[in-house]
Each structure stands twice: as structure tokens, then as C-alpha cells.
Amino acid sequence: xxxxxxxxxxxxxxxxxxxxxxxxxxxxxxxxxxxxxxxxxxxxxxxxxxxxxxxxxxxxxxxxxxxxxxxxxxxxxxxxxxxxxxxxxxxxxxxxxxxxxxxxxxxxxxxxxxxxxxxxxxxxxxxxxxxxxxxxxxxxxxxxxxxxxxxxxxxxxxxxxxxxxxxxxxxxxxxxxxxxxxxxxxxxxxxxxxxxxxxxxxxxxxxxxxxxxxxxxxxxxxxxxxxxxxxxxxxxxxxxxxxxxxxxxxxxxxxxxxxxxxxxxxxxxxxxxxxxxxxxxxxxxxxxxxxxxxxx
Numbered sequence: 662x663x664x665x666x667x668x669x670x671x672x673x674x675x676x677x678x679x680x681x682x683x684x685x686x687x688x689x690x691x692x693x694x695x696x697x698x699x700x701x702x703x704x705x706x707x708x709x710x711x712x713x714x715x716x717x718x719x720x721x722x723x724x725x726x727x728x729x730x731x732x733x734x735x736x737x738x739x740x741x742x743x744x745x746x747x748x749x750x751x752x753x754x755x756x757x758x759x760x761x762x763x764x765x766x767x768x769x770x771x772x773x774x775x776x777x778x779x780x781x782x783x784x785x786x787x788x789x790x791x792x793x794x795x796x797x798x799x800x801x802x803x804x805x806x807x808x809x810x811x812x813x814x815x816x817x818x819x820x821x822x823x824x825x826x827x828x829x830x831x832x833x834x835x836x837x838x839x840x841x842x843x844x845x846x847x848x849x850x851x852x853x854x855x856x857x858x859x860x861x862x863x864x865x866x867x868x869x870x871x872x873x874x875x876x877x878x879x880x881x882x883x884x885x886x887x888x889x890x891x892x893x894x895x896x897x898x899x900x901x902x903x904x905x906x907x908x909x910x911x912x913x914x915x916x917x918x919x920x921x922x923x924x925x926x927x928x929x930x931x932x933x934x935x936x937x938x939x940x941x942x943x944x945x946x947x948x949x950x951x952x953x954x955x956x957x
Contacts, residue, residue, distance in 0.1 A: 663716070666707035668692065672723055679727040682872070687732050688723075694736045695719045729873035742800035746826050751818035753883040755796040759859050761938040762912045763800045765945045766857055769908060773805050783807050786851070788844055788904075790858040790897060791815075793883060795823035795836075797857050802832050810836040811847045816882060843900045856901035859912040860893035862886040890914055894924050902928040908949040918943035 663671075669688050676684035689700045695718045698706075722735045733754030738745040741755040742763050748754050770785050788811045789798030798810035810832075812823050820840050827836045839846035847853060863884050868876060875884065886892055894911065898921075901909040909930060913921050918935040925933050930948030938944035 662710040664707065665692065665703065665709045665711060668711050668716070668719075669703070669707075672719075675723065676727055679729075681726060681729070687726055690732060690736055691719060691722045691726065695722070697737075730878055731874045734878075739794075741796045742804070744800055744803050744830060746794050746796055746799070747822065747829060748794050749818055749822040749825070750878075751816070751880055752822045753793045753879050755794055758938045758940075758944055759796060759912055760800075761936060761944045762857065762859060762910060763797060763804075765934075765936050765947050766797075766801055766855060766910050767804060769855070769910065769947060769949075770801075770805065770808070773807070784809050785907075786854045787811070788813060788847055788853045788856045790843060790856060791819075791860050791883065791893075792823050792838075793819050793859070795826045795838075797859060798836065799823075799826055799830055799832060801857070802835050803830060806835075808835065811851070811853070812836055812838045813841060813844070813846050815840065815842060816880065818880070819883075843897060844904050847904070852906060853904050854907040856897075856905045856909045857911070858893075858897060858909075860886070860897060862890045862893070862912070862914045862917060864888060864890040886914075889920075890917060891920055891924070894921055898924045898928045898930075902930065902950070905950055908932075908947065910945060910947040912944060913946055915942040915944070918946065921946045 672688035673684045733739045733748040734750045792812040798812045802808045925948040933948040936945040
């Protein structure tokens with residue numbers, strides 16, 4: 662009978678032959694998913710014999726990974742910020758870089774007040790445009806009980822995935838999942854304080870240069886930003902300026918800071934910041950709605 666360590670070595674070698682970038686890591690992730698455990702626990706189980714039904718469950722996952730299907734689609738959940746998300750096939754897998762956007766919005770909203778420090782009924786309404794798996798809006802809602810989210814997408818797969826994650830995280834009382842373009846699904850009578858988004862920002866001609874996981878599998882709708890990568894920003898920035906009461910925060914490509922900042926300026930946002938990710942690359946542009954009472 663094959664042991665876990667034997668299986669891990671064989672799986673790693675098979676994935677490496679097919680060009681998977683991190684074959685050992687992915688082998689560990691897939692085996693841990695089948696066993697319902699985490700990668701660290703595998704190191705305590707190397708001598709464990711693998712049952713036939715476990716091998717049967719693992720084989721199709723390994724085959725799909727060898728075909729360069731995104732690892733996030735094959736695992737039960739993916740960690741993002743402080744939450745665990747299901748990521749269905751057909752939906753963009755959340756990236757760690759996007760956590761910089763979550764942190765920027767949290768800082769802009771301000772710390773969660775302690776008991777007696779603020780109105781316990783205070784609310785902050787967020788519109789997460791192009792929500793995908795729901796990662797941004799749900800991470801913000803999970804971190805701050807004041808946050809109410811309109812999670813918006815055009816994709817049926819994204820809508821289904823976000824609804825799944827809302828239920829998993831027990832946030833149905835604070836998150837509405839809506840289908841449609843930009844901010845149009847949110848009724849005009851509903852307030853929106855912050856608009857947040859990780860829009861498609863890859864220039865169309867650059868898509869063919871991406872890794873197979875992205876190029877051949879992840880949805881083009883979530884990736885293709887038009888000829889220069891800025892098509893969605895040109896529509897989203899003025900739409901957010903017209904609806905938001907507090908501000909707009911977006912993820913950007915590493916070389917798009919100046920161009921996206923200029924779009925914010927042209928729309929009349931103030932207090933603009935271009936913020937970096939953990940690698941120090943430009944990743945977020947955030948700006949506020951001017952305060953009419955101060956003239957700025």
C-alpha cells in the first residue's frame with residue numbers, strides 16, 4: 662500500500678513534468694484537500710497508508726492541475742486576508758496583492774470603535790464592483806461589523822460563488838449580491854459610502870503572455886482591461902464620483918499608478934494616494950469625495 666510520503670513524491674514529480682511552477686507545494690495542497698487537513702499536518706503523517714478511495718479522489722484533481730487549471734479551483738477553500746473563500750471554476754482566484762486594497766479601505770474607514778466610543782448603529786455602505794468570489798467586500802465586512810456590502814458582478818459564476826461565500830461566512834444580513842454593470846444594480850435610494858473594485862486591468866495584447874493558469878482558464882471578463890488596460894477605470898471612476906459619499910479605492914497594475922491617479926483627479930476626487938503592495942509595487946489608488954462644507 663502506498664504511503665502519504667510516496668504519494669507526495671510521485672505527485673510532485675508528475676506535476677513537475679507538466680511544468681507546474683510549484684509542484685511540491687501544489688502536491689501538498691491537493692493531498693491535504695483530499696484528506697481534509699492542512700499542509701503542516703502532512704509532515705506528521707508521512708507513514709500513513711493511503712486508502713483506495715482517497716487515491717480515487719486525488720487523481721482527477723492532480724490531472725486537472727497538470728492541465729494547469731488554477732490550484733484555487735481545486736482546493737476546498739482559499740485563504741484571503743482573514744477569511745476562507747470557496748473559489749468556483751470560472752471565477753478569478755483572489756491574489757494576496759489584493760489584500761493591499763482591503764487594508765487601504767479599512768484605514769480610510771477608520772478603526773472599529775470600542776464599546777461606548779461611537780454610535781453602535783453606525784454603518785458604512787460599500788459597493789464592491791466586479792466582486793468575483795466576493796473577496797474584497799466580504800473581507801471588509803468580516804473585519805468590521807459596521808460594513809454593509811453591495812457585491813456586484815456581471816458573471817453568473819461570480820454571483821453564485823459570492824452567494825456561496827456569503828452563506829459560508831454567515832454574512833447574509835450585511836451583504837446583498839447583485840447582478841449588473843457598474844453601480845446600476847444598486848437602487849438610487851440606497852446610500853453608497855465607498856466604492857471598491859479590482860477591475861480587469863491587463864492590456865488585451867498582454868493576455869497571451871500570461872501563465873496558462875490565467876491565460877487558458879480564468880475568465881477573460883475579469884482580466885481584459887482593453888487596449889491600454891484602463892477601459893474599466895474610465896467608466897468606473899466617474900460613476901463612483903457620482904454615487905459615492907466618501908470615496909473610491911481600486912486595485913491597479915504595477916505601472917498604472919500615474920494614469921489611474923489622473924483619472925481620479927479629472928473626476929474631482931481629492932486626498933489621492935497611490936499605495937504599494939508587500940513587494941513595494943504600486944497596487945492601489947484611493948481618493949475621497951470633496952467635502953462641500955470645507956470647499957475641498
